[in-house]
Amino acid sequence: MSAVKNTNSIEDKEQPSRKNVWEMFDRIAPTYDSLNHILSLGQDILWRRKLKRSLPDQDNLFLLDVATGTGDQIISLMGKNSPVKNAIGVDVSEGMLEVGRHKIRQRKLEEKVLLEKGDATKLKYNSEKFDLATISFGIRNVVDVPKALQEMHRVLKKEGRIIVLEFALPKNPLVRFSYLTYFRHILPCIGSLVSGDGQAYKYLNRTVESFPYGEGFCQLLKDAGFENVRYRSLFLGVAMIYQGDRK
Secondary structure, three states: OEEEOOOOOOOOOOOOOOOOOOHHHHHHHHHHHHHHHOOOOOOHHHHHHHHHHOOOOOOOOEEEEOOOOOOHHHHHHOOOOOOOEEEEEEOOOOOHHHHHHHHHOOOOOOOOOOEEEEEOOOOOOOOOEEEEEEEEEOHHHHHHHHHHHHHHHEEEEEEEEEEEEEOOOOOOOHHHHHHHHHHHHHHHHHHHHOOOOHHHHHHHHHHHHHHHOOOHHHHHHOOOOEEEEEEEEEEHEEEEEEEEEEO
């Protein structure tokens, strides 16, 4: 895992509105999982598994998964011999949560996992409640990112850890060009054909292009109070896993 060294600037892109973003996710919830796997060529599954490498070296972890969507990150972390024993997932989209609850029931995890509606910037949980907080492909959709990170810091116990999985922009010019071409033109077309909502997938690519990554996002974590902040790059830099600790 690479410590923070370089500054990765983002392109000068207008920020798309995150207001009422739950309405969009409600619309695409039925096809969200399958489209994610198709559009990422299955890499999203692998990336969620790789997040396990950043877990703290403890047992019986109580997890809060923010912007949990359909619960994929929780399910990935609740596998056999996992140190994560119980989890709560929160999301603003009831449609996504309903899909997630069905998946939780299929895997007989109801006694260990609770999915409920909640706002990342106004977490209802007591301070110092969780050992671990994760957010995968969701932080860029939050209306107030600094506030959400502060809230996750608040609900973590001392020595607790935050882990963030999010898209980034590759440094290599050729990879970057190919990646942006795919995100701007191919992804919305496929998204429209499968989900019937091309605008949703145009929104998704705009959030990726306008969101800070690398050193820029690490600074947001530090500003929220996290220490030992670091990140590692995935798949030629198209995604990154960040982590930070609450002291």
